[in-house]
Amino acid sequence: MSSYSTGVRFALYPSLAQASVLRQWIGCQRVIYNAKVAEDQYFSTFRRQALSLTGEPTPLDQQYAQFKTELTPWLSEVPSQILRNGAVRWRNAKQRQLQGLAGAPVKRRAHGRQAVLITNELFQFVADEQDGHVLLLGTPKFPVGALRFTAHRPYQLPKQVVISVEAGRWYVSFSFEVASAGVDVLRSPEELAYEFNNWSDAELLTVTAGYDRGVVNRLADSAGLFYPVDPKVTLRVQRKEVQTRRYQRKLARQVKGSTNRNKTKVKLARLQNYRARCAQDWAHKTSYALVTSGTKVHVLEALQVANMTKRSKPKTENGKWVRNGAAAKSGLNKAILGSAWGRLALYLNYKATRRNQLVLVVPPHYxxxxxxxxxxxxxxxRAxxxxxxxxxxxxTTHADTNASRVLRARGIAQLRAGVVVVKPRKRIAIRRTSQPGAGCSGMSVERQDKSGLEHHAPGTHAASKQKIENCEVRSTVL
Ligand SMILES: [Zn+2]
Structure with a gap:
């Protein structure tokens, strides 16, 4: 029997007093996290300049006692586990950077979504017949009390939870392992590809579906089906857009830092979250429909959403600025980002994996x-x-249906050729220019190889940084 990890996010209902304590926990954990980020930046800057420190590794620890001084007495007003978890979060983020999975940890801001990581010394789940689901929070010294939450699906007890607040709403989220139902052994994509490759062409064609993602039709499949957004939802989103613009005008007139302005901000954030949640909802429902349709091989085109939604470049003619179509392009960008293409691929991938289905990514050209x-x-x-x-x-057929059939054929060809996982990879090619230092202003990312698990020695780090600074950096997509 195989198992996989899954996660849930439930609405949490703290009282005003509890919410205020939770905000204190959030703030203190953020302070420690940001202090670790600053410490790391200090070390790396210092090391690069000092020859005597060559070979010294950057401390990759979760110590935080150095931040508890007489200048920060408020850090003693929260459980020490909250502070330690701030340091643990930083260490995990730093490790992800060293593994090449993410960029360097950056300081967290005090606005937008706020979250605190809480480990099981501080909480206890209680199933109460009268109140439903309750989370007991705190220690004898720092009691918070019982927090009610709604559980819209079954869950198992986790080792740690994240409590977050976004636009005035509280959530508790956590992950746990579940046994996979209906599938005895979960297979890797390579194993699945091997299995499907033994099928005949006709059999393979019946279980393979191609999907074309677009702006007019969000998704069309090779069977001729479309997966549109519920028109009711579209209408609601449009209404919320009108409200958003009204609140934006209101916000502009209000005094900065005033209580009323902060209230408007929360309302605005809630309106803007609605659109994102609708897109998420569509992606979840659609991906579920796809994995339960009997299809076993799903073929998507490789889309570079980040590249497709870039701003249009400023245009000049005879030294004068001319129109560059920025308004139209930003409208298209909004449509692309709002259509949740990336989310659909993400959800389809994990839902298919749990059911031993294969997701293939093929080049989208023409x-x-x-x-x-x-x-x-x-x-x-294209008439x-x-x-x-x-x-x-x-x-003659619908253009999107035709495109998804083309993608399906490409997927099958790729499977037959033995190419299983083709993920779009980013590679940075470095080319020397004649003028040192020219054209490198936008360079802020230092991507590392997957092999760069250990810390870079400071000498080579400094040298490679120097090399990058003297080069023109081009980003190419494979
Ligand atoms: Zn033809």
């Missing part, structure tokens, strides 16, 4: 112009936005 029947590729094939008419064989 998938909208290629005929899925005879593979003739021409721009004229209108919605209609595809092949100029060679006359095959």
């Amino acid at each position: 998938s909208s112009q290629e005929c899925s029947e005879c593979h003739y590729t021409h721009a004229d094939n 209108t936005q919605a209609l595809f008419v092949c100029q060679r064989c006359g095959f």
